[in-house]
Amino acid sequence: MPVSYVTRLFDRSFDWLLTSGVRIILIAAAMSVAFTLFNRGMGKLRRLYEGALPSPAEIQRASTLTQIVRDVVRVVIFFVGGMMILSEVGIDLKPVLAAAGLGGLAVGFGAQSLVKDVISGFFILLENSIRVGDVVEVAGVSGLVEQVDLRSIRLRDLAGNVHVVPNGVIDKVKNMTKDYSYYVFDVGVAYRENIDEVMALLQSIAHELQTDSAFKSDILEPLEMLGVDQLADSAVVIKCRIKTQPIKQWRIGREMNRRIKKTFDAEGIEIPFPHHTIYWGEPKQGTPPPLYVARSQQAHTVSN
Numbered sequence: 001m002p003v004s005y006v007t008r009l010f011d012r013s014f015d016w017l018l019t020s021g022v023r024i025i026l027i028a029a030a031m032s033v034a035f036t037l038f039n040r041g042m043g044k045l046r047r048l049y050e051g052a053l054p055s056p057a058e059i060q061r062a063s064t065l066t067q068i069v070r071d072v073v074r075v076v077i078f079f080v081g082g083m084m085i086l087s088e089v090g091i092d093l094k095p096v097l098a099a100a101g102l103g104g105l106a107v108g109f110g111a112q113s114l115v116k117d118v119i120s121g122f123f124i125l126l127e128n129s130i131r132v133g134d135v136v137e138v139a140g141v142s143g144l145v146e147q148v149d150l151r152s153i154r155l156r157d158l159a160g161n162v163h164v165v166p167n168g169v170i171d172k173v174k175n176m177t178k179d180y181s182y183y184v185f186d187v188g189v190a191y192r193e194n195i196d197e198v199m200a201l202l203q204s205i206a207h208e209l210q211t212d213s214a215f216k217s218d219i220l221e222p223l224e225m226l227g228v229d230q231l232a233d234s235a236v237v238i239k240c241r242i243k244t245q246p247i248k249q250w251r252i253g254r255e256m257n258r259r260i261k262k263t264f265d266a267e268g269i270e271i272p273f274p275h276h277t278i279y280w281g282e283p284k285q286g287t288p289p290p291l292y293v294a295r296s297q298q299a300h301t302v303s304n
Contacts, residue, residue, distance in 0.1 A: 013035040024085050031081040035074065042070050077158070116168035121150040129173050135247055137174035139165050170269035177246035181222060183253035187260065188235030195236060198269060199225055202240060205259050215255060218248040
């Protein structure tokens, strides 16, 4: 090999090391510094969350969000730094970017539901619309939230069945235990009753319930009397509600219903129930057919 060729090759390599090589080293160093600073910042932010948030569910939510942000930033830093290094090496980035675009498009088409689940899950966590311990209804399924992940939500219904709902199919969230709850009463009484007296009696029952040591901690406000809501076919419907702690509305509602039934029975207030009148039909002659009733194993004929 000629000495001049070796000399030129050495000179070119030395020049490349002084220019592109130094730039590659600087890019790699900048990437390393960026990774280190970002990891330290996310660690401090996570410790701050763990010290300020009141419940393990909030800590889990914050941890999930910080993990997502950290992974996204890492990918961005690695991608930008890798492209800059490839450019310094002399590789044409246009085919690489075109291949990456086609590959991303293929992955996007092949995993549309997964991408939709992840994006929806990120915004659910960010907006804090669903938390562990809430009772919610999503995608036609209701139950207690046991786990909120980036891809799905796990619910357990009253019968103990576990439902795993992908985040991508959730278009509406009904949260029944967000911050506080209400139990709404529709109390039907007969038309003969004095409505004002019935409403006063309901408020008295609710006051007794609120002063009961077993229930007072679950009730946030006294009974709110909304008034006569319906004049139904066989009853006057009175609507009222009680504000309770989250997820305690059903416990308070059941006890209130028990006390309403017991008090109404003691006061002689009628709670209407469905009545049915049996009509046997009437022939043209005007004489209805006889009705046979079996009693004590003997048949008796009842006729008009």
